[in-house]
Amino acid sequence: AGLNTAAVAKGKLYFGTATDNPELTDTAYVTQLNNTDDFGQITPGNSQKWDTIEPTQNTFSYTKGDVIANLAKANGQKLRCHNLVWHSQLPSWVTSGTWTNATLLAAMKNHITNVVTHYKGDCYAWDVVNEALNEDGSYRESIWYTTIGPAYLPIAFATAAAADPNVKLYYNDYNIEYSGSKATGALNIVKLIQSYGVKIDGVGLQGHFIVGSTPSQSSQASTMAAYTALGVEVAITELDIRMTLPSTDALLAQQKTDYSGTVAACVATKNCVGVTIWDWTDKYSWVPSTFSGQGAACPWDENYVKKPAYTGILTAL
Ligand code: XIL
Numbered sequence: 001a002g003l004n005t006a007a008v009a010k011g012k013l014y015f016g017t018a019t020d021n022p023e024l025t026d027t028a029y030v031t032q033l034n035n036t037d038d039f040g041q042i043t044p045g046n047s048q049k050w051d052t053i054e055p056t057q058n059t060f061s062y063t064k065g066d067v068i069a070n071l072a073k074a075n076g077q078k079l080r081c082h083n084l085v086w087h088s089q090l091p092s093w094v095t096s097g098t099w100t101n102a103t104l105l106a107a108m109k110n111h112i113t114n115v116v117t118h119y120k121g122d123c124y125a126w127d128v129v130n131e132a133l134n135e136d137g138s139y140r141e142s143i144w145y146t147t148i149g150p151a152y153l154p155i156a157f158a159t160a161a162a163a164d165p166n167v168k169l170y171y172n173d174y175n176i177e178y179s180g181s182k183a184t185g186a187l188n189i190v191k192l193i194q195s196y197g198v199k200i201d202g203v204g205l206q207g208h209f210i211v212g213s214t215p216s217q218s219s220q221a222s223t224m225a226a227y228t229a230l231g232v233e234v235a236i237t238e239l240d241i242r243m244t245l246p247s248t249d250a251l252l253a254q255q256k257t258d259y260s261g262t263v264a265a266c267v268a269t270k271n272c273v274g275v276t277i278w279d280w281t282d283k284y285s286w287v288p289s290t291f292s293g294q295g296a297a298c299p300w301d302e303n304y305v306k307k308p309a310y311t312g313i314l315t316a317l
Pocket of ligand 1: 045
């Protein structure tokens with residue numbers, strides 16, 4: 001069995017991968033992306049972000065996002081939709097606009113309502129708010145927070161819920177997979193949204209890890225349990241485990257262990273619904289262009305050969 005088949009046999013909803021529009025011209029890449037034995041779920045890596053969808057205020061461009069939504073639909077793969085409100089990949093009309101609380105709230109609600117309505121019925125889940133926290137658990141000083149205050153979070157979730165009452169609504173972040181100030185901040189976000197009487201269904205644990213310093217299986221499982229105790233599900237939403245290049249046999253062996261432990265934490269957690277890797281091949285990983293000198297973070301190498309990490313995942317499932 002492949003990764004998705006094994007995940008479903010363990011009671012998970014899916015094992016999936018991110019993808020992005022430029023890669024879809026590579027036919028060998030697309031053949032594996034379409035392999036539902038490995039991938040039962042797809043996340044668009046960029047094409048549902050604000051700068052792509054609403055580059056000019058109130059002008060919506062769904063072409064790129066639709067290509068990926070339609071690919072998933074054709075394959076019978078679930079779609080995790082990503083994302084609605086984030087500080088990054090915003091168009092300049094948002095970041096350089098002159099806003100009041102009322103005008104920015106109206107622009108945020110208009111964006112959420114349009115995008116969620118457009119994809120209504122296509123998404124298993126939406127990442128409604130992405131990366132709202134600093135490392136110390138305080139709120140990131142994004143335009144959303146500085147203009148609207150923490151109420152932008154429950155208002156974003158309420159707006160998404162009104163547009164599609166059936167889609168799962170997630171808060172998604174990194175470095176919240178192990179206990180500490182930032183995980184406490186994420187727990188407080190769940191409680192804040194709930195305190196407004198607004199629906200939040202899940203917490204997305206991005207899982208951008210480093211070979212050899214990935215949080216342990218037990219640490220990840222106990223943190224997942226803290227979220228699910230609040231009545232929400234969890235998912236690993238953007239898993240990749242990078243190393244300082246060049247890759248060696250020892251690093252690949254440690255990477256296998258790290259992938260295995262992370263996936264095992266989700267398997268052991270009843271309300272961890274699935275695992276998504278942040279693209280499946282090193283050829284199209286975001287890591288080398290973002291973390292200088294690092295890479296080889298995916299379970300397949302740049303020639304589409306399975307690395308030891310693939311077996312590590314499969315044995316955890
Ligand atoms: C990344 C994409 O993979 C890159 O192609 C893009 O240049 C930057 O964003 N956390 C997230 C994702 O929630 O949206 C980010 O995706 C990776 C980190």
